[in-house]
Amino acid sequence: MTKQLLVKDPYNIIITGVGGQGNVLASRVFSGMLVRTGYRVTIGETFGMSQRGGSVMSHIRVSAAKVWSPQIPKGRADLIVAIEPVEALRVLADYGNPAVKVLVNMRPIYPVGVITGEAEYPAPEKIREAVRSLSALSFFLDATDEAVKLGNPILGNIVMIGAVAGLGVLPVDQGVFETVIREGMPASRVEANLRAFAIGMAVVTK
Amino acid sequence: MxxxxxxxxxxxxxxxxxxxxxxxxxxxxxxxxxxxxxxxxxxxxxxxxxxxxxxxxxxxxxxxxxxxxxxxxxxxxxxxxxxxxxxxxxxxxxxxxxxxxxxxxxxxxxxxxxxxxxxxxxxxxxxxxxxxxxxxxxxxxxxxxxxxxxxxxxxxxxxxxxxxxxxxxxxxxxxxxxxxxxxxxxxxxxxxxxxxxxxxxxxxxxxxxxxxxxxxxxxxxxxxxxxxxxxxxETSPFNAYTGPERPELLIITSSACRLYSDEAVSLLGAEGRVGILKLGTTWPIPPAYVKKHLTTTEKVLIVEEVLPFLEEQVKILAAEQAREIGIKTFYGKNDGTLPMTGELNPDLVAAAIGRILGIAPATFPAVYNEKLRSLAGVVPQREQTFCPGCPHRATYWSIREALQRDGRNGFVCGDIGCYAMAVLFQAAGFHTAKTLHAMGSGIGLASGFGKLGSFGMDQPVLAVCGDSTFYHAAIPALINAVHQNANVIFIVLDNSGTAMTGFQSHPGLAVNAMGEAVPMVDIAAICGSMGVKVVSGDPFALRQTRETLNRLMEERGGVKVLILKQSCALSPEKKGKKQYLVRVDEHLCRGDACGCNRLCTRIFRCPGLLWDREKGKARIDEVICAGCGVCAGICPAEAIRCEEAQVP
Amino acid sequence: MKGNQRSKELAEKESTPGGQKELEDAVLKTGLCTGCGACVNLCPYQAVYRDRIVTLHHCDLTRGRCYDFCPRTPADLNTLQEACDVGDDLTPEIGAVGGFFITRAADEKIRRRAQHGGTVSTLIALALREGLIDAAVLAGEGEGLLPQAVTVSDPEIAVGQGKSRFVVSPTVAEFNRVNRTDCRRIGVVATPCQALALAKMRTQTVKDTQSGIEKLQLVVGLFCGWALSWRNLTALLEKKMDIAAITGMDIPPSRYHTLEVYTKKGTVRVSLDEVNSCVRESCRYCGDMTAEFSDLSVGSARLPEGWDTARFWNQVVVRTKRGSDLLELARSKGVLEFREVPAGNLDKLKAASVNKKRAAASHPSGPRSVVDKMGQAG
CATH class of the missing domain: 3.40.50.970 (Thiamin diphosphate (ThDP)-binding fold, Pyr/PP domains)
Structure with missing residues (x-):
């Protein structure tokens, strides 16, 4: 693989969601694609308690040459990939900037406070509006719904990875994805993953 | 991967x-x-x-x-x-x-x-x-x-x-x-x-x-x-300096803080003014190597987590070598340049460098900051709680109901594991657990509390401990409680693995880290061998657990052990498999009316339950529900229905 | 109080907070709780444990039936009397007196199994047999000194439950449970506080919920001086005897000043001075000795022949038409024996009742508002 110059170095991506959504896997797969393409990647993750309903965030730093900190400085995200809608807003509040691009999976996972009726979950239109006003470019996907059609809601994260590839801001394509997936997963699951990836890519490129 | x-x-x-x-x-x-x-x-x-x-x-x-x-x-x-x-x-x-x-x-x-x-x-x-x-x-x-x-x-x-x-x-x-x-x-x-x-x-x-x-x-x-x-x-390949020959400010750092320091210098565009001495050998610091770098500057910032460990060593060295290297100004934890508690990040380090060198941080246009501020209050907090299907939610529910019935202000001494969340978070544990320290300290503290009866203390003393924690550090404290005849109910939350950290094997399992078959050491047998009463139960049997607890609280004197066994909902044998298909019968659900007032969503708070504001009824989120069926046992209207799930 | 004024007061009541929090503040934490069970089995937040009402979880409703039904929260007694259909023959001392009788079970076997004359057992068995009710809720035998609220539909079983209970049983909680079952006509044997709770259920002000009170077809009230705290009574008697050997207890007329405890090894007499320390705090504030909100009330009799004769008779105060009809039915069926009421008996009962009302009103730390309300019963 040939290593192209990045549009920005380091290129800062935050993948966010809720424990159990496959956030960690998404960041590993995507970063694996970049390492395979020849880049240096640092992923910063907070897990441990993440399976217990908390917000999960992976910081991905992509560089042609250097190891960057596993924590992105505040206000310095270039791309935010939210597998859950309000998590997009939570991350924007800390890491947003006028040039940031945002991809949002619109399937909510309600926090306990919302389930109990103590807190309010913002309406989808309100989330869209806030994301648009705080970003340079945004896409809203029904990744979980698409994944359910493919037979497994967890594939929502792969739909989102496909969408990132479709944005064209990083030199990764379906070929690299396939290579990484084939190495890391049982053969039986490869086909569904490839289709999820293609669906996400199509949403952004159409 | x-x-x-x-x-x-x-x-x-x-x-x-x-x-x-x-x-x-x-x-x-x-x-x-x-x-x-x-x-x-x-x-x-x-x-x-x-x-x-x-x-x-x-x-x-x-x-x-x-x-x-x-x-x-x-x-x-x-x-x-x-x-x-x-x-x-x-x-x-x-x-x-x-x-x-x-x-x-x-x-x-x-x-x-x-x-x-x-x-x-x-x-x-x-x-x-x-x-x-x-x-x-x-x-x-x-x-x-x-x-x-x-x-x-x-x-x-x-x-x-x-x-x-x-x-x-x-x-x-x-x-x-x-x-x-x-x-x-x-x-x-x-x-x-x-x-x-x-x-x-x-x-x-x-x-x-x-x-x-x-x-x-x-x-x-x-x-x-x-x-x-x-x-x-002195010649370790893990000690390195990057930066100008005579930096205005020398950062001495190690570990992840080296990456934060790099990033901070880059954020401020201060590469020409700041040098970074990264040490991989941090005790003892190589004196000649560090001394050499100290001579190149007047100002030294030590960036490390958490306490001023390097800082103290560097200062001792500088004092010893002061005649040769001259007087330095030190910045770090002791003078408050960096916080003495919590983890660092690039922003904290950049702010510290900025203050020392007088560099103002970059800012966004005011209009963007204004929009960011408008997010305040819009984003609901995500509190941590027990997973759907977690045995601990059921256990603490029964403990709460038993303690409230007993009415003597009883409490639980917590311990280390997922079940510690009962102490830390409102959304878990129903306000029952009141102490949390080291592994095994729950039963240790309980052993002490359980001896305070002669000082007029009449509160039931309960201690919890997971299966892995039991083997780790609870046994000596349990022996002490038994031997001292402390009035304690010791509840072992046996979820068949070290669930918190990812199901590592422990002595209670028949397989080891290498996947070999090994002898298992039985918790009930250990407790039984101490000559105390041992009761076993299923935490999902809410009423039975509660009645057992109330009975044990009425019994005076000595240690009573209750082993509650139910696998973690995330365990390989359970994950993704529902025992029950759970649904809410809307006609029976009393919603927020007097007679229920949303007990399942407001008090029990399993993430698999949803409150449908428009209908004024509870419902099940099928994607999240783990199918344990425990919520059916708390519904006062029998509106939560369980159907045995088909095994695929 | 009619028409507009009534609806205005009702509206006012509906807008005044009265939920679990108010119940806790006004009743549970102040020692006013009688343990009647009216707030239990309505919802999952309140429960009864031993003879105490406990709050399991926090309920944030501002209006709840728990508060509404509690016999120790404010209520308008005229409204309650109307709701219970008590007659116009109100006395200031013991409420409505539609008739006053001395009775006992005609069946000697019933008398032997009962505390006194077996009148209550006989009436309940009759009501069940005649289909006036299909279930009776009463305080049955429990564990040790702790009675258990039970529901019986077999008249033969009903007559076996006639012993006095000195610790309160959560009878109203059992009524709350059983009225959600298939039973259609329910009778309750109630202490004065329990009868008052049932009366308050008839005037429910919390909307949109069913209490099943329309199934309540008969309330047989019991005369009551006080109830004892289970924990304290157990502690007291444990020192004097084997609790498991106790077969019954009684309190002879006041001049004896004792609690008689019958055991397999004989009778143990405990001075009321000792027993007094076991009396539930709430009973010291109570001004109702004769269960004024029942269809008829029954207590032990006082006769010129002395206690040894009187202990096998009851005195009965009839309050409603329903009560009167039941008593007449018992007379015509011959299941109750009647004897002439000695001159002055009603006055003695009234005097005893006034004493209780005075003691309640003057109890040093009594929350005045509640006592005042209770004092209006006449």
Missing amino acids: SIDKQQREGAEVLLMGNEAIARGALEAGVQVAAGYPGTPSSEIIETLSRFAEPGKLYVEWSANEKVAMEVAAAASFSGLRSMCVMKQNGVNVASDFLLHLTGSGTRGGMLLVTCDDPGALSSVNEGESRHFARLMEIPLLEPADFQEAKEMMPWAFTLSEEIRNIVMVRSVTRMSHASGNVVLGALPQPGGKGEFLCDGKISDPERGPVISAPVVEKHRLQQEKIRKAAAIF
Whole structure:
């Protein structure tokens, strides 16, 4: 693989969601694609308690040459990939900037406070509006719904990875994805993953 | 992804810090590794266990950290390379053995790998293990990126063999749980045979008995070893300086803080003014090497987590060398330039450098900041709680109901595991657990509380402890409570694995870290052998559990043990499999009317339950519901219906 | 109080907070709780444990039936009397007196199994047999000194439950449970506080919920001086005897000043001075000795022949038409024996009742508002 110059170095991506959504896997797969393409990647993750309903965030730093900190400085995200809608807003509040691009999976996972009726979950239109006003470019996907059609809601994260590839801001394509997936997963699951990836890519490129 | 046996020398792969450490140990030819699970350290032993093979590499999850260190030391005494792995507070547990081990010295290279948790991201302390290196007078290494995490391991083994003592390698959460590119090295041929040579004289380091006596003589030898390590550190490949020849400000740093410092300097565009001295050998610091860099500047900022460990060493060195290097101005933890608690990040370091050098941080247009402010209050908090299907929610529900019925202000002494959330978070535990300290401290404290009856205390005293914690540290405290006849109800929350950290094996299971069949040690039998009453139950049987608890609370005197057994909802045998299909009958659901007032969503608060505001009814989120069916037992209207799920 | 004024007061009541929090503040934490069980089995937040009402979880509703039904929260007694259909023959001392009788079970076997004359057992068995009710809720035998609220539909079983209970049983909680079952006509044997709770259920002000009160077809009230705290009574008697050997208890007329405890080894007499320390705090504030909100009330009799004769008779105060009809039915069926009421008996009962009302009103730390309300019963 040939290593192209990045549009920005380091290129800062935050993948966010809720424990159990496959956030960690998404960041590993995507970063694996970049390492395979020849880049240096640092992923910063907070897990441990993440399976217990908390917000999960992976910081991905992509560089042609250097190891960057596993924590992105505040206000310095270039791309935010939210597998859950309000998590997009939570991350924007800390890491947003006028040039940031945002991809949002619109399937909510309600926090306990919302389930109990103590807190309010913002309406989808309100989330869209806030994301648009705080970003340079945004896409809203029904990744979980698409994944359910493919037979497994967890594939929502792969739909989102496909969408990132479709944005064209990083030199990764379906070929690299396939290579990484084939190495890391049982053969039986490869086909569904490839289709999820293609669906996400199509949403952004159409 | 993660490393596997197919990966070849020279391949560049993405590895988690812990995997890089494990890979480094494999490339060093480690033969025995033992540890106790604890975030953020667990993946090291997990990774090694995938490479375990009889005769080549033995890996075990030990009952606790002290035992893990003893197991690893035995291998070292037998000439094998070995390591023990733990989180920061595990070192406290192992420290008594460590104190004596450092006196006796080691033979085969032996490492203590500890993963600290600055900011307590998944701990109930932010204790620092680095101080143990100074306290115990053993060398300390800290990797500052992923490649280094791997490279440092063989170097550390060699160092241990050169000085014949244990060497400590310390990581932090942001190293251990971060990932980056690592170029793999070769895996060596299987190592040598283990034999404990012990037929020599007491003074014979090769063949004598391994003991810390004669103490003063061994202590003197130990200090010789540490001086030798300091000399080796002067030329260590893990110490490096980047920056101008005569920097306006010299940063001295280690570990993840080196990456924060790099980033901070870059954020401020201060590369021409600030130099960074990254130390991989942080105890003892190499005096000549550090002195050389101190001479190049007047201002020194020490960036580290958490306490001023490097800072104090550098200051002592600067005081000793003041005549030659002149007076310096130091910035760091002691003067408040950087916070003394919590973890650091690039922003905190950039702000510190900015204040010292008078550089203002970049800002966004006011209109964007205004929009950011408008997000305040819009984003609902995500509180942590027990997972759908978690046995602990059911257990604490019954405890709450039993304590309230009893009416004497009883309480639970908490312990370490997921069930500790009952102490920390409103959304879990129903306000029942009131103390939380070290592993095993729940029953220890209860043993004390349970003796206060003669001072007029009439509150029922309950202690909880998970199955893994039981073996780790609860047994001596339980023995004490039994022997002292303390009035205590001890509840073992047996979810059949070390669930919190990812289902590592423990002595209660019939399989070990290497996947071999091993004898299991039965908790009920241990408790029974102490001669106390042992009751077993299923936490999902709410009413029965509650009635048992109330009965035990009425019984006076002595320890009563209740073992509540139900596998973790995330355990491999349960995950993704629903026992019941659960639904809410809307016609029966009383919603928020008097007679229910949303008991299931407002009080029980399982994430699998949803409150449908529009309909004014509860419903089940089928995607999230784990199908345990416990909520059906709390519904006053019998509106929550369970149907046996079809097994696919 | 009619028409507009009534609806105005009702509206006012509906807008005044009265939920679990108010119940806790006004009743549970102040020692006013009688343990009647009116707030239990309505919802999952309140429960009864031993003879105490406990709050399991926090309920944030501002209006709840728990508060509404509690016999120790404010209520308008005229409204309650109307709701219970008590006659116009109100006395200031013991409420409505539609008739006053001395009775006992005609069946000697019933008398032997009952505390006194077996009148209550006979009436309940009759009501069940005649189909006036299909279930009776009463305080049955429990464990040790603790009675258990039970529901019986077999008249033969009903007559076996006639012993006095000195610790309160959560009878209203059992009524709350059983009225959600298939039973259609329920009778309750109630202490004065329990009868008052049932009366308050008839005037429910919390909307949108069913209490099942329309199934309540008969309330047989019991005369009551006080109830004892289970924990305290157990502690007291444990020192004097084997609790498991106790077969019954009684309190002879006041001049004896004792609690008689019958055991397999004989009778143990405990001075009322000692027993007094076991009296539930709430009973010291109670001004209702004769269960004024029942269809008819029954207590032990006082006769010129002395206690040894009187202990096998009851005195009965009839309050409603329903009560009167039942008593007449018992007379015509011959299941109750009647004897002439000695001159002055009603006055003695009134005097005793006035004493209780005075003691309640003057109890040093009594929350005045509640006592005042109770004092209006006449």
